[in-house]
Amino acid sequence: MPELTRDEVLKIERIGEVAEKLREQLRKKVVGLETVIDDLLVAVFAQGHVLLVGVPGLAKTLLVSSISQLLSLDFRRIQFTPDLMPADITGAELLAPDPVTNERRFLFVKGPIFANIVLADEINRTPPKTQAALMEAMEERQVSSGGRKYPLDRPFLVLATQNPIEQEGTYPLPIAQLDRFMFMTNVEYPTPKEEYEIVRLTTSGYDARLEPLVTKQEILDLHAIVRKVELREEVIRYAMDIVRRSRVRTDAAPPFVREWLQWGAGPRATQFLLTGAKARALLRGRPDAKPGDVRAVALPVLRHRILPSYHAEAEGVAPDDIVHELLETTPAPDRRTPVAKKSFLSSIFG
Secondary structure, three states: OOOOOHHHHHHHHHHHHHHHHHHHHHHHHOOOOHHHHHHHHHHHHHOOEEEEEOOOOOOHHHHHHHHHHHOOOOEEEEEOOOOOOHHHHHEEEEEEEOOOOOOEEEEEEEOOOOOOEEEEEOHHHOOHHHHHHHHHHHHHOEEEEOOEEEEOOOOOEEEEEEOOOOOOOOOOOOHHHHOOEEEEEEOOOOOHHHHHHHHHHHOOOOOOOOOOOOOHHHHHHHHHHHHHOEOOHHHHHHHHHHHHOOOOOOOOOOHHHHHHEEEOOOHHHHHHHHHHHHHHHHHOOOOEOOHHHHHHHHHHHHOOOOEEOHHHHHHOOOHHHHHHHHHHHOOEOOEOOOOOOOOHHHHHHO
């Protein structure tokens, strides 16, 4: 792994200060959602897509558009509906006169996917055919049309929303598409104090102005630096142990995993754990990722990559419970002694 130069170390220290300013600016527009903000910032600098799960009215769209503005990134919002076609997202070949020769020929007209940050609103309300077109853009960072490939501008991030309550008329995302999302982040209801502040601000004439703090080129430069953030072997082994212990059909799986899971996480989970840990360290002005960074991103990385068994669902055991138990029971380089707190699952299995 290439070593960081002195100039890059100074940039990392600076980005820690800039990240705090980003959070301060976002607080002018968005009340609460600190964990969601942290996940989104980590994903932006780790070049990962995010699935935001929460009921309507929790400021998901406002948060995403505000982050785009602060980072000087082009933003587009796509409302997903059952009649949405792939060309409505990617663009299409249209017959039009050539501006030079005036001869009629096919020209590719770019769709709303050609942006730096794309908000896929209610992503599960569109058919699989359209979701497949989006999946190519998410994975390959390109669009195919008329036998040609069109690269998307960098950085490119899909931040999708999904309503956890309404299931009628929706199309559940296939596992392959869920796996393309670096994070699945739950957007919870505000606390009483936060809700009071939301109501007070939104029913008054308050209008916060946001000024860009980072340029697009700076973000691209930082993407290269994230790759060079130090990863000690013990941190890599720790992330691997967490993921491998989630796999039911391996010797590493503990009893609660065999009982509560049908399927565990794949190698992409380990990759995202480590990339997310690197980006989190960067946002805190540190040139090396620590085991605590891995634990901090484990829940949004793993909760949509493990499949609970029918027994788990019947007993009310959620994916988050299983991830917490994995973190509690996996030996960590910075935690040599067993965790004293007895969790929900360990109380069942003794």
